[in-house]
Amino acid sequence: METVRIETAHNVALTVQVATIVDRGLAVVIDWLVLAGWTVGWIVLANEAGLHFPDWVWVILIGVPWTFYHLLSELLMDGQSLGKRARNIKVARLDGGQPGIGHFLLRWTLRLVDSLFFVGALVILLNGKGQRLGDIAAGTSVVSLRRRVKLSDALGIGAQEGRDPVFPDAARLTDAQARLIREVLADRSGARQAALRKLADHFAKLFPKGQGMGPEAFLQTLVADHAFLTSR
Secondary structure, eight states, X not given: OOEEEEEOTXXXXXXXXXXXXXXXXXXXXHHHHHHHHHHHHHHHHHHHHTOOOOHHHHIIIIIHHHHHHHXXXXXXTTSOOXXXXXXXXXXXXXXXXXXXXXXXXXXXXXXXXXXXXXXXXXHHHHHSSSOOHHHHHHTEEEEEOOOSSOHHHHHTOOOOTTOOOSSTXXXXXXXXXXXXXXXXXXXXXXXXXXXXXXHHHHHHTTOGGGGGSOHHHHHHHHHHHHHHHHOO
């Protein structure tokens, strides 16, 4: 399985699993089915109701969705279309930042080129970073959101019932911060220990009680407390 390294805002390098070309292909098929369903639905509705729309109305009802579907869905759904969400994949920046309108616009602009003669699929296969031409131009990749290990295995914890939190204010962690900690704990690359130390140093400033703990134990406890406190 191909992976790509992403530098986060906390200067931690994560090894993320690249979305397979099969997942990307299935996502495209799902998106086509959604758009085809939208098109057929309007045609059937117009025929059943005896409606006769002028051409410009059909352009708005059918042409606009087919043209701007991927751009708008990725902008509004955090780097996902309905197909990508179904396959649990999303667009991510290789520098760890949040993709913005410029990144999505570049990907959308080059989508037509990528679709010609399967150019995009060929580039993805040869690139090794899950990038088609649009991704290379935008500095993005399409990554898998599937966990490589179970959360309980990554944290080394069992049932949460009756837990006495070591960090009672762990609920202050944002979902993004907790997700970052889980990703680093689940990472099995050679950079894991260095990433754990960097991340522990960062969060120890927010949770001073963790300064006397080892980096891994501190982060495990912190994210476990966060999961417990936010699930009650």
